[in-house]
Amino acid sequence: MSTFERYLTVWVFLCIVLGIALGNFFSPLFHMIGAMEIANVNFPVAILIWLMIIPMLVKIDFAALGQVKEHWRGIGVTLFVNWAVKPFSMAMLGWLFIGYLFRPLLPEAQIDSYIAGLIILAAAPCTAMVFVWSNLSDGEPHFTLSQVALNDMIMVVAFAPIVALLLGLSAITVPWQTLALSVALYIVVPVIIAQIVRRSIIVSGGLPALQRLLSTLQPVSLVALLTTLVLLFGFQGDQILAQPTTIVLLAVPILIQVYFNSGLAYLLNRACGEAHCVAAPSALIGASNFFELAVAAAISLFGLQSGAALATVVGVLIEVPVMLSVVKIVNSTKAWYERGRAVRGGKPLVGQHR
Template sequence: MSTFERYLTVWVGLCIVAGIALGHLFPPLFHAIGALEVAKVNLPVAVLIWLMIVPMLLKIDFAALAEVGRHWRGIGVTLLVNWAVKPFSMALLGWLFVGWLFRPYLPAGQIDSYIAGLIILAAAPCTAMVFVWSNLTKGEPHFTLTQVALNDAIMVVAFAPIVALLLGLSAITVPWDTLVLSVVLYIVIPVAVAQLLRRRLLAAGTPIRLERLLAKLQPLSLVSLLATLVLLFGFQGEQIIAQPAVIGLLAVPILIQVYFNSGLAYLLNRWSGEEHCVAGPSALIGASNFFELAVAAAISLFGFQSGAALATVVGVLIEVPVMLSVVWIVNRSKGWYERGAAVSRGISTEKA
């Protein structure tokens, strides 16, 4: 691990501070960058995400995707957490903290809207950033791609009914343009580009050129991650300074939800005997959120200035630093994970 990677948490902290400060000092600049979007998908952020996820996508060999079936336990755990646990646990946490414990400290007219925003945020699993988290945990790239594709397929039919059920609405308007554009931008196009580049590099019959490119792209991927942080916090610099208490209170149930769901997925994978390279991305996919879709849905349902929109924005702000902390926990606990009885039996069987 390089010195730069070793102190990644320091750089993250500095980028958060820099983003807030720059967003407060130069709001017109960040407003202009923030306006460069299509269907609520910010194009500069999309480019940075491309640079972050390409290293993992280059590792994917489509011929090996057929072997993903042996990770059925990890797939089952992630689907369970994403669709049967996460939206409902967030609804409970929203009611407990925003609707009860924090109610005296929040604007009375926005309580229900805040809870709605939290539920919308939790109802859509992440699409793009998951590749980054998986790469940082040395996750199995084929599992990650398969799991993201499965979640995207389920999201098309399950997102609206789950949100409608938990919000008590007869129906909701799904921002299909955001959903479709995000899938195309973050899955279809980068996977296709990465596969074409991979084939070209391997055409010479040696993996050396591919390995050299991956070594060069890894630092660029981390720099792009930090630049994304600066932009995300810069976009909301004025909001953060204007109402830090509200943002801090809304962050509490989101933080608990992230650690609860990632921990649950991680422990269930360990109990089932799944490999660590699958349990890591499974935990991260189980906890992260599709914030572009969440923000777009909240704005379309409740308006740009609503508490729901603000709650989803809080999810955007804490996504990167919190998920990096989960990455750190997953990496540091690998030895403990592999000492689990079911995991140990699986490792012994493979060696035999």
């Protein structure tokens, strides 16, 4: 691990402070960059996400995707946490903290809207950023890509019914344009670019050339991650300073939900005997959120200035720092994880990292 990577937490903190400061001092510039979007998908952020995830996607050999069936336990755990636990646990946390414990500290007229935003956020599993978290935890790339693709397919049919059920609505309006554009920008296009790069490098220089390229791209990926953080906090700098108490209070159930669901997925994978290189991305996928879809759905249902929209934005703001903390946890507990009886007793999985 390089010195830059070792102090990543420090750089993240500095980027948060820098983003808030720049967002306030150069508010018109950040509003202009923030307006460069279609269907709530911001194109400058999308380009930065490409720079983050393409290095991991270059590692993927499509001929080896069939090996993912060996990881069926990890897939089962992730699907269970994403769809049977996460939206419902967030609903309970929202009602407990926002609807009861923090109620006297928040605007009464927005309480239900805040809870709705939290539920919408939890009902949309992450798509793009998961590749970054998986890469930082040495996750199995074929498992990660397959799991993200499977979640995207399930989201098409499950997102609306789950949100409608938990919000007590007969139906909700799904921002299909945002969903389709995000999947295309964050999955389809980067995968195509990565595979073109991979094949051309292997043809010209073989696997050693590919490894050299990946080593070169790793710092680029981290710089793009930090730049994204500056933009995200810059976009909301005025909101953060205008209502800091509300943002902190909304962050509490989101933080608990992230650690609860990632911990649950991690422990279930250990109990099932899944390899750490699968359990790590499984835990991270189980906890993170597809914030573009969540923000778009909240705005379409409740309006741009609603509490629901603000709650989903808080999810955006804490996504990077909190998921980096989960990455640190799964990395630092790898030795403990692999001492598990089920893990030691199982045979090595195809594609398992060493």
